[in-house]
Amino acid sequence: MSHFFTSSILTATVATGIALAAPFLIAALGETIGQRSGVLNLGVDGIMLLSAFTGYYAALKTQSLPIAVVVGLSVGAILGLVTAIVSVSLKAEQGISGIGVYLFALGFSDLLFLKLVGTPQPISQLHAVGIPLLDRIPTVGGMFFKQNVLVYVAFLLVPVVALVLNRTTYGLNVRAVGENPAAADSLGVSVTLIRYSAVIVGSMLAGLAGATLLIETGIFQENLTQGAGFIAVALVYFGAWRPAGVMAGALLYGLTAAVILAWKGLGIIPLSLSDLASTAPAAITILALLMVARRFRQPAALGKPYERGG
Amino acid sequence: MERRRVIEWLALPSAAVAALLVGAVMIAALGASPITGYRALVTGAFGGSYALGATAVKAVPLLLVGVGICIAFRANVFNIGGEGQIAMGGLAGTATALAFPGLPTPVLIFLVLLAGAVGGGIWGAIPGAFKAYFNVNEILSTIMMNLVAVQLMNYLLAGPMVDKTSGSVGGLIPQTRLLSRHSWLPIIVPGTQLHLGVLFSVLVAVAAYFLLWHTSFGFRVRAVGLSREAATYAGMPVRRTITLAMALSGATCGLAGSMLVFGSISHRMVTDGSLTGFTGSAGFNGIVVALFGGLNPLWTILSAFVFAGLLVGGTSMQVVTGVPSDLIVALNGLVVVFVVAIEYTRRRARIADAAARTAAPEPEQAPPEHAVAGAGVEERT
Numbered sequence: 001m002s003h004f005f006t007s008s009i010l011t012a013t014v015a016t017g018i019a020l021a022a023p024f025l026i027a028a029l030g031e032t033i034g035q036r037s038g039v040l041n042l043g044v045d046g047i048m049l050l051s052a053f054t055g056y057y058a059a060l061k062t063q064s065l066p067i068a069v070v071v072g073l074s075v076g077a078i079l080g081l082v083t084a085i086v087s088v089s090l091k092a093e094q095g096i097s098g099i100g101v102y103l104f105a106l107g108f109s110d111l112l113f114l115k116l117v118g119t120p121q122p123i124s125q126l127h128a129v130g131i132p133l134l135d136r137i138p139t140v141g142g143m144f145f146k147q148n149v150l151v152y153v154a155f156l157l158v159p160v161v162a163l164v165l166n167r168t169t170y171g172l173n174v175r176a177v178g179e180n181p182a183a184a185d186s187l188g189v190s191v192t193l194i195r196y197s198a199v200i201v202g203s204m205l206a207g208l209a210g211a212t213l214l215i216e217t218g219i220f221q222e223n224l225t226q227g228a229g230f231i232a233v234a235l236v237y238f239g240a241w242r243p244a245g246v247m248a249g250a251l252l253y254g255l256t257a258a259v260i261l262a263w264k265g266l267g268i269i270p271l272s273l274s275d276l277a278s279t280a281p282a283a284i285t286i287l288a289l290l291m292v293a294r295r296f297r298q299p300a301a302l303g304k305p306y307e308r309g310g
Numbered sequence: 311m312e313r314r315r316v317i318e319w320l321a322l323p324s325a326a327v328a329a330l331l332v333g334a335v336m337i338a339a340l341g342a343s344p345i346t347g348y349r350a351l352v353t354g355a356f357g358g359s360y361a362l363g364a365t366a367v368k369a370v371p372l373l374l375v376g377v378g379i380c381i382a383f384r385a386n387v388f389n390i391g392g393e394g395q396i397a398m399g400g401l402a403g404t405a406t407a408l409a410f411p412g413l414p415t416p417v418l419i420f421l422v423l424l425a426g427a428v429g430g431g432i433w434g435a436i437p438g439a440f441k442a443y444f445n446v447n448e449i450l451s452t453i454m455m456n457l458v459a460v461q462l463m464n465y466l467l468a469g470p471m472v473d474k475t476s477g478s479v480g481g482l483i484p485q486t487r488l489l490s491r492h493s494w495l496p497i498i499v500p501g502t503q504l505h506l507g508v509l510f511s512v513l514v515a516v517a518a519y520f521l522l523w524h525t526s527f528g529f530r531v532r533a534v535g536l537s538r539e540a541a542t543y544a545g546m547p548v549r550r551t552i553t554l555a556m557a558l559s560g561a562t563c564g565l566a567g568s569m570l571v572f573g574s575i576s577h578r579m580v581t582d583g584s585l586t587g588f589t590g591s592a593g594f595n596g597i598v599v600a601l602f603g604g605l606n607p608l609w610t611i612l613s614a615f616v617f618a619g620l621l622v623g624g625t626s627m628q629v630v631t632g633v634p635s636d637l638i639v640a641l642n643g644l645v646v647v648f649v650v651a652i653e654y655t656r657r658r659a660r661i662a663d664a665a666a667r668t669a670a671p672e673p674e675q676a677p678p679e680h681a682v683a684g685a686g687v688e689e690r691t
Binding site: 082092096097099101106108111223226227231234273278281282283289293 | 336340388390440444445446447449450451453454455456457458461462464465468469584586594595597598601633634636637638639640641642643644645646647649650651653654
């Protein structure tokens with residue numbers, strides 16, 4: 001146990017935890033936007049999977065990670081449009097339609113993977129970029145300021161999403177249609193348009209999260225996400241629909257996972273118990289949900305399709 | 311026939327047909343013939359007694375999960391935790407068989423199935439109670455419970471429950487030893503895989519139907535599902551009902567887990583590290599099956615058989631055309647999306663119909679017009 005607290009290992013563990021948190025954070029921020037507009041998108045994991053695969057395929061063909069990211073964002077936008085049509089226009093039960101999108105993308109991504117990629121090859125790595133000066137700070141620099149670009153993007157998105165939601169007219173409209181769509185509608189706000197845009201932007205972030213997860217993993221495999229998208233949805237509840245809260249949740253999740261990885265590596269957790277220890281992030285999330293559930297209120301119109309006069 | 315009825319009866323088949331058409335386009339896009347593919351699928355699933363037996367066995371976990379989903383969804387609780395509940399049921403049943411290998415066959419089979427139901431039931435009751443008493447969203451908690459279950463399964467099968475004689479150079483294989491012959495579900499049609507579990511799961515579905523529509527508990531489940539507020543106002547024990555509905559839902563999923571172990575060909579519990587490896591995604595596919603069965607356990611029997619056919623036939627299609635059987639998973643997802651999307655059209659037709667009725671009152675009593683628990687699939691009893 002004692003050598004866990006040596007500074008180099010601690011630094012590496014925190015750095016890993018932050019990197020692990022990034023895909024969860026991006027996906028959860030996207031889900032936050034959608035949920036604040038009143039739409040529960042449970043297909044996040046599916047969107048992440050299909051974006052990760054298409055990004056992987058694009059990276060294999062072009063050897064370009066930026067193109068992989070763009071492809072991931074685009075696939076996210078397409079699936080977001082589908083989700084919006086089903087949830088907003090066709091007024092489907094969102095909890096179930098999301099599972100449908102998830103199953104479709106799970107099957108489809110694996111189908112394409114098996115059919116299009118013969119022998120899986122790793123894609124090129126994204127190297128850590130130090131932020132000048134800040135990365136020189138002892139310990140802290142190594143923890144926070146020597147990450148890959150996508151990690152910085154993830155954490156920059158936190159204030160951006162918070163600002164958009166809280167300080168812009170668009171954000172006000174998003175919150176209005178999520179809380180009281182009838183009132184927003186009577187003031188001339190298009191509930192449909194706001195919800196479509198929020199779901200599509202949110203799904204694009206899910207696509208970015210998929211691409212980020214892929215790039216951090218370096219290779220695609222069947223069911224790459226292992227439920228990461230569902231955890232992202234849980235983090236939105238955990239964070240009480242606020243970007244900063246969501247970030248806290250993602251960090252808790254990522255750091256727990258990183259600590260367990262490190263303890264396994266150091267032999268603090270014996271191999272025979274390593275699977276048992278891996279239950280910790282999910283178990284902690286359940287307990288956290290238990291504690292926050294009674295304290296915070298979800299957007300009043302969450303999961304409820306809007307019908308005029310209905 | 312009224313417009314409502316027409317839409318009512320065409321909705322589900324048209325969702326299936328639409329999904330199959332998309333599937334045909336996908337098969338063609340992958341360079342194979344859709345007709346050859348679907349023909350191989352149908353023959354593989356329903357052509358001959360062996361295929362039918364395999365389909366019936368495949369339907370067992372789908373049906374049991376589907377029945378559990380019916381119970382939970384009727385209470386307006388979305389149980390997405392079938393995967394984890396199946397695994398916990400399988401583990402509880404397996405542990406029982408490992409602990410009492412010498413018991414006589416009927417006793418041991420009864421005990422392993424009971425243990426499966428209890429194991430899955432506990433795994434369902436926890437998120438149920440969390441929802442009922444602490445207002446924790448059950449979709450999230452059941453998914454988290456899945457993530458805990460998979461690691462528990464990997465831990466138990468590689469550790470305390472591992473077959474110590476399976477040793478090889480790379481360490482032990484994460485599986486149990488061959489389970490006691492007394493725990494095997496007997497084959498009821500020689501020359502096929504059709505085992506006792508097939509009959510038993512149909513009985514469970516029938517029992518669930520009676521539970522939901524002919525007992526006061528079932529009435530409470532449906533009342534809570536339609537309106538929690540109204541049920542509270544009527545003095546029903548809402549929280550206990552929600553917890554119990556989830557416990558029962560988990561129990562049928564756990565039973566499915568036991569059936570998967572004791573009706574398997576290997577008669578061991580094995581893990582490849584993922585839940586899907588053990589469940590075959592039955593926890594998710596069972597949701598599709600239940601929705602397609604209109605959240606009625608009796609229709610779910612038929613629905614489970616059809617979807618099991620798709621899954622079994624998908625493998626034959628893969629052999630003949632080279633299109634991976636994952637296509638079926640994707641199509642199942644599409645069916646779900648189409649079913650819930652069509653539901654809106656059905657609801658509108660129903661409302662239009664009710665309006666027409668009010669304008670020109672008819673002598674007979676209109677059937678209850680409610681969008682049912684969550685899925686909003688109308689009762690077809």
